[in-house]
Amino acid sequence: MAAFEDLIHARRDVRHFLCDPLDEAEVDRLLALAHSAPSVGLSQPWRFVRIATPALREALAAHVDEQVARAGKIYEGQEDRLYRSLKLHGLREAPALFAVYCDEGTETGHRLGAMTMPEARRYSCVMAIHTLWLAARTRGIGMGWVSILDPATVDAMLEVPPSWRCLGLLCLGYPTSEEATPELERRGWEHRTDWHSTVVTR
Amino acid sequence: MAAFEDLIHARRDVRHFLCDPLDEAEVDRLLALAHSAPSVGLSQPWRFVRIATPALREALAAHVDEQVARAGKIYEGQEDRLYRSLKLHGLREAPALFAVYCDEGTETGHRLGAMTMPEARRYSCVMAIHTLWLAARTRGIGMGWVSILDPATVDAMLEVPPSWRCLGLLCLGYPTSEEATPELERRGWEHRTDWHSTVVTR
Numbered sequence: 001m002a003a004f005e006d007l008i009h010a011r012r013d014v015r016h017f018l019c020d021p022l023d024e025a026e027v028d029r030l031l032a033l034a035h036s037a038p039s040v041g042l043s044q045p046w047r048f049v050r051i052a053t054p055a056l057r058e059a060l061a062a063h064v065d066e067q068v069a070r071a072g073k074i075y076e077g078q079e080d081r082l083y084r085s086l087k088l089h090g091l092r093e094a095p096a097l098f099a100v101y102c103d104e105g106t107e108t109g110h111r112l113g114a115m116t117m118p119e120a121r122r123y124s125c126v127m128a129i130h131t132l133w134l135a136a137r138t139r140g141i142g143m144g145w146v147s148i149l150d151p152a153t154v155d156a157m158l159e160v161p162p163s164w165r166c167l168g169l170l171c172l173g174y175p176t177s178e179e180a181t182p183e184l185e186r187r188g189w190e191h192r193t194d195w196h197s198t199v200v201t202r
Numbered sequence: 203m204a205a206f207e208d209l210i211h212a213r214r215d216v217r218h219f220l221c222d223p224l225d226e227a228e229v230d231r232l233l234a235l236a237h238s239a240p241s242v243g244l245s246q247p248w249r250f251v252r253i254a255t256p257a258l259r260e261a262l263a264a265h266v267d268e269q270v271a272r273a274g275k276i277y278e279g280q281e282d283r284l285y286r287s288l289k290l291h292g293l294r295e296a297p298a299l300f301a302v303y304c305d306e307g308t309e310t311g312h313r314l315g316a317m318t319m320p321e322a323r324r325y326s327c328v329m330a331i332h333t334l335w336l337a338a339r340t341r342g343i344g345m346g347w348v349s350i351l352d353p354a355t356v357d358a359m360l361e362v363p364p365s366w367r368c369l370g371l372l373c374l375g376y377p378t379s380e381e382a383t384p385e386l387e388r389r390g391w392e393h394r395t396d397w398h399s400t401v402v403t404r
Binding site for chain 1: 203205206207209210211213215233234235236237238239240242243244245246248249250251252253254255258269273276277281285290301310311312313314315317318319321322324325328329332333335336337340341347349350351352353360361369370384386387391392393394395397400401402403404
């Protein structure tokens with residue numbers, strides 16, 4: 001109970017990685033655990049694409065850099081300066097890199113729970129990602145989830161089946177530092193709100 | 203590390219609840235921990251609606267029963283008989299009941315990461331749900347996530363702001379039994395696949 005609370009509070013979105021490689025047996029163990037995440041109708045629709053080619057990694061990093069610049073056009077003045085100074089991904093440095101997909105066409109689970117809210121399958125994939133994130137943290141491994149990208153472009157780069165939908169890129173590796181506070185809060189981008197503000201009663 | 207793996211393997215989607223009430227301070231602690239989930243741009247877009255009115259609870263349960271019957275029209279023969287025999291929610295019995303929403307219009311986080319993939323905000327809410335789920339399990343409390351519903355109907359019942367998007371209903375309470383195997387697998391609806399089948403390399 002207490003250890004789980006500590007884990008939740010210690011987890012960060014990591015963008016600064018050491019170049020030390022990860023033990024491949026440990027990576028396998030993380031993926032196997034992610035596979036025990038909840039899934040709608042027991043559909044287990046998550047698909048992990050391991051990026052193993054240096055050229056593909058660089059193409060993805062260049063794409064995300066371009067999308068970061070494009071998304072930043074909405075900011076002005078001080079906010080623009082702060083945005084430009086943020087490091088938003090570690091795609092070039094992280095020793096292990098994955099793209100995560102949801103197979104929207106899977107027949108596993110016999111469509112139970114996915115008729116009324118088809119997005120429930122993608123939500124299952126998010127829980128697999130979150131399981132991987134927390135499991136990595138229990139082993140001192142950091143993870144960063146990159147969502148500033150154009151899914152169609154990434155799909156084409158990775159040549160995935162048409163029924164697969166992109167949820168983002170995951171960078172995994174040992175972090176350069178362990179931080180108690182989210183980087184976006186330390187840098188003054190946003191601060192955390194009080195939990196009471198998120199609950200209403202009906 | 204080992205304790206977290208045990209937690210992941212012990213978590214179940216619970217539909218059979220004891221009527222024992224939950225300690226409200228404990229429920230608050232779970233919500234506070236869920237609020238430490240990762241969120242895109244530190245937007246913390248999750249909104250929890252506590253269902254406190256018996257009439258509203260019954261209306262939601264009746265709506266879900268109707269949607270379960272409607273969604274089941276795709277099954278035939280043996281699969282139809284099995285589907286009809288499944289208990290898919292504990293909305294009437296669970297001592298605590300929540301609807302979970304994503305505030306798609308929040309300005310918290312200054313839209314960082316939500317320009318290219320606006321669904322990243324909903325994914326953040328899924329991680330808050332998953333945090334709540336796991337935290338509850340560390341305290342022996344079971345949770346069930348109900349997604350067989352029509353979001354527009356539920357939105358109207360709960361009178362939520364137009365920018366809020368429904369992710370489902372959560373039932374919380376002490377389970378009638380602790381099970382090592384998912385109910386859908388025990389009942390023969392689906393079995394779990396091997397994790398290797400979900401990883402490809404590029």
